[in-house]
Amino acid sequence: MIQNPVLRVVSKLIIPLILLFALYVQFHGDYGPGGGFQAGVLFASGFILYAMVFGTRAVHKVAPLWIWRPLVATGLFLFIGVGFVSLLFGKPYLDYDALAQEPLVGQHIGVFLVELGIGITVAAVMIVIFLAFAGRNQ
Amino acid sequence: MTELLNVVLLGFLALTALAAIRLRDLFAVVMMFSIFSLLSASLFVVMGAVDVAFTEAAVGAGVSTVLMLETLSLTVRRERPPAHRKLLPLLVVTVTGAALIYGTFDMPKFGDPNAPIHHHVVTRYIEASPQEIGIPNVVTEVLASYRGFDTLGELAVIFTAGVGVMALLGTRSRRRKENRR
């Protein structure tokens, strides 16, 4: 917990922007630099900044661990599940052409879902790791 | 201009790495590593790898540094000075380095468009992807579609590392402490 008023005010202003930018990077990654890995790390860094300035107790209040721990696995299962959907339609594993009538649309849906899975798992893993280290410190 | 930037950034990287060896204050070492990451992110931008630079800036200069600082606060701040001078490691490092430098003489020159690496599977990724996938960012489409299996494996590694940290450090230490009170 940091008492410096400048840091507290500025980080309160910046944290929503960090989270918004992370979402932009996640969903605009097809057209510009970005994607699930970067977005996940950015999203987590917003929470890490919050924890560093306002204390981990504040983060536990906003988003307790029981939210993050299932999310660690959710993203990975989403990725694996997308692969199984293409198997169900008789295509090879992770072939996104099967996800829609048009192959290009299917590819778009597949890439979107896979990137979403990556983003969820990376963000959750980073936050859980940070909270595990911070929990030792108290 | 690009070549000049390249050389200057590489020089700074070498200096930062040397400083990280010589410093005994671990806080300063971690800060040097953070600077190193930021410099290498700038270098990636110069070399046209924007996605990689983005990741390196967020991960290396951000999350990695925070985790190392957390570890320092849980362990010690200063490294103990070594008991004796280490000549053997220096010898090993010099010999290995010399062998690797000898190996670089067969490498294609930096930025050479005729290097074999640019003529294998990559031409297809760039030329056929508008018809096959239709996403402008080639890095995203190779990552998610052409090399989906690879990425699935990497994600599983991240998942496993996260589970490992949870198993080692525990995420419920605070509640246990409160119970003991």
Added chain:
Amino acid sequence: MDTFGLFNYWVVVFLMMTGFYVVIASSNLVKKIVGLNLFQASVFILYISMSSVKGGSAPILEEGVTLYSNPLPHVLILTAIVVSVATTALGLAIVVRIREAYGTVEEDEIHRQDESL
């Protein structure tokens, strides 16, 4: 230009060897992990150096651009960077547990305590 053709690789070798030196010469476990990270970062720079094409733009397809830098090493290194932070965290977690069990993070002291058992 030609004199600098291999300069990137030489600096990469130098960085790699500084990381290697820290890993084998330093006895502090936290510093060893910093050394491992330096080593890793030098491999990243090696891959991205190989992917670069003179005059090539970033690999985001656009009308009128024909020369791109090679996207394949970018993909490999992009995932490797995020994996590296996860594995670094695992290493640091082990260091924290070692400190709690032995009361020190200096390698030779840990060995001494092990031998006196």
